[in-house]
Amino acid sequence: MVTALSTDLRSVVASVVDPEIPVLTIDDLGILRSVETEGRRVIVTITPTYSGCPAMRQIEDDIVVALNRHGFEEIEVRVTHNPAWTTDWISEEGQRKLAEFGIAPPTDESQVLCPRCAADRPRMVARFGSTACKALMACSSCGEPFDYFKQY
Amino acid sequence: MSSVPQGMPAVQLEPELRALVSHADDNLVLAQRLGEWISNAPDLEIDIALGNIALDHLGVARALYTRAGEIEGQGRSEDDFAMRRTEREFLNLLLVEQPNGDFAHTVLRQFFFDVYQRLLWEDLSGSDDDAVAGVAARGRKESAYHHEFSSSWVVRLGDGTVESHARAQTAVDSLWRFTAELSDPYPDSWRGEVERVFADAGLIRPDDPYQRSGGREGYHTEHLGFLLAEMQWMDRTYPGMTW
Numbered sequence: 001m002v003t004a005l006s007t008d009l010r011s012v013v014a015s016v017v018d019p020e021i022p023v024l025t026i027d028d029l030g031i032l033r034s035v036e037t038e039g040r041r042v043i044v045t046i047t048p049t050y051s052g053c054p055a056m057r058q059i060e061d062d063i064v065v066a067l068n069r070h071g072f073e074e075i076e077v078r079v080t081h082n083p084a085w086t087t088d089w090i091s092e093e094g095q096r097k098l099a100e101f102g103i104a105p106p107t108d109e110s111q112v113l114c115p116r117c118a119a120d121r122p123r124m125v126a127r128f129g130s131t132a133c134k135a136l137m138a139c140s141s142c143g144e145p146f147d148y149f150k151q152y
Numbered sequence: 153m154s155s156v157p158q159g160m161p162a163v164q165l166e167p168e169l170r171a172l173v174s175h176a177d178d179n180l181v182l183a184q185r186l187g188e189w190i191s192n193a194p195d196l197e198i199d200i201a202l203g204n205i206a207l208d209h210l211g212v213a214r215a216l217y218t219r220a221g222e223i224e225g226q227g228r229s230e231d232d233f234a235m236r237r238t239e240r241e242f243l244n245l246l247l248v249e250q251p252n253g254d255f256a257h258t259v260l261r262q263f264f265f266d267v268y269q270r271l272l273w274e275d276l277s278g279s280d281d282d283a284v285a286g287v288a289a290r291g292r293k294e295s296a297y298h299h300e301f302s303s304s305w306v307v308r309l310g311d312g313t314v315e316s317h318a319r320a321q322t323a324v325d326s327l328w329r330f331t332a333e334l335s336d337p338y339p340d341s342w343r344g345e346v347e348r349v350f351a352d353a354g355l356i357r358p359d360d361p362y363q364r365s366g367g368r369e370g371y372h373t374e375h376l377g378f379l380l381a382e383m384q385w386m387d388r389t390y391p392g393m394t395w
Contacts (some may be wrong), residue, residue, distance in 0.1 A: 051215065051287070051294055052207030081215060081286025128201035129299065132208065152293055 008108045010035045012070050013044055018060045020131050026059060027105070030089025032051060041074040042067055047085045049130040050152070057068055087152045098149055104137065105152040114139035170243065172284070173233065174368055175272065176216035177244035180234055181376070182265060183209035184383050194255050201301055202241050205262070208294045212287060219283045235387035239370075239377045246367040247330040249376040256309050256319040260327055263302035268334040269343045270295045275337075283334055303349045310353025317354065324350075325358050332363035 013035050014027035025045065026032045033045040034075050060077045067075050087106035090098075091121050095105040104122075106124050113121055119141030126136040134147040165173060186206035193199035204296070216229035248265060252258045273295055278287035300346035309320040350357060387393065 013384045048215075048290075050208065050213075051290055052204060052209070053211065054207065080283075082289070084286045084289035098192030126200065127297070128197070130200075130206040132204055147345040150297075 004075070009042060009067075009070075009072075009089045012066055013063055016062045016066050017054060017095045019062070020055045021098070021101070021103065022088075022104075023097045024094050026063075028091050028094030028097060030091060030093060030094070031059075031085060040072075041076060042072050043076045043082060045080055047079045047080055049085050055131075072087060087149065090149075102146055103134065104148040108151060109148075112137065112148055114144065116144050117142040122148075123126060164221075168219055168281075172216050172220040172223070174186070174243040176233065177242050178248050178265070178269075179209040179216070180213035180260075181242070181244045181379065182248040183207070183213060184379055185248065185250075186258070186262075188252055189258065195218055198255070202258070205298050205301070208298070210290055212294075215283070217288045219281070219287075222283075223281075231387065233238070235384050239368060239372055239380055242372065242376060242380070243368050243370055244372075244376075245330070245333050246308065246364055246373055247327065247334060249367075249373060249379060250330065251254055251375055253323065253326075254319055256316070256323040257327070259302055259305045259309060260323040262298065262321065263306050263333055263349070264327065264334065264346070266295055266299040266302050266345060270299055271338040271341055306349055306355070306383045307353045310350070310355040320353065324355055329357045329362055329364050333365045333367055 012027055014032055016026050018024045018026065018029055019119070029049070031046050031049060032098055033047055034043075036043045036045075044067075046056075046059070046063075056079075060079075064075050092108065098105040099115050102115050104115050109124070111120075112122055113120055118138060119139055122137040122139050124135065125138050125145060129136040129147055133149055135150050136145060138145045138150045170383045183206045186202050186209070190199065190206075193202055213234070214230050217233040220233065221230065245265075247261060250257075250261060252261075270292065270372040273288045273291040277285055277292060279285040279288060306320065309316040311317070312320075335346075347357065364373070
């Protein structure tokens, strides 16, 4: 019974999406460490991505809201910094969703492929992109600009 | 020393806590300075880069203040540290509180700090404190990225036009007196990296041995007070406000 409950709980929390890349859930991103209960209290532990990611606070709030909707009222979101998050924790499913969304998934900069036409050797336009996790590149074949999720 | 100004006594903190607050203060103050560039940078790409770098520094500061509050055990939050301390209680390096000046000044200030902070993170990633080790592990990658930006701009400006070279050298000459404070913990590696980039940039290290210090004891240049006044006024005017 307890196991069933925590499986449900985990899936509720795991379905919260990244507000800046809404195709990814926090589970795809690999930042959800654990979901536990202590009596009526739900304790969710997450690992932040980049120090400067402003989405983290929003994600904490969204976790609380998602659990509230399922009738849980006492919620604590804990943040753990160690081990530090890396893009290796993004699931394969997450990588696929990123590419479909038009964002080149994290890989070595020299291996990046255009998410639209799959041509190699895109040009780096700006190493600092629209969010902390992305750089801006442009395809050298189709000419389309695209975001690249920085390997980290 | 008689050269340091008298005034409020230094704030007593346990050494471990003091170190954490010092590092957090460096990152908060530098983030605030970089934030002043938003919408004013030479072009959009640099505007976004400086904003991104500022956010990383702010994130580091928040994580370290939170940890400092836990270690202290008096219930102080990140906002208590950032918004409700006086100038005398801030322990940041003098370098990071220096005004932005022109873009060359900002780039050189960032470069000197990035070289230092990369060495610091290397050190702290072996920390016994789990939270600090985690922040340092993440910080290593971020500082390396910042360092790539700042050092490449040092070279582009130093090895650029007559005008950009002159501005970069002026920035070096005016900021050099604040560098002993940050090269102190790692004199050889800090200086080695700075000289390597200076050689590519055609910039010259000043001969003048005069150095200012005192930031780690809470003795600041006049600029910090103004920065804090702007950063803290809202929280001080409306205590406990949230939005």
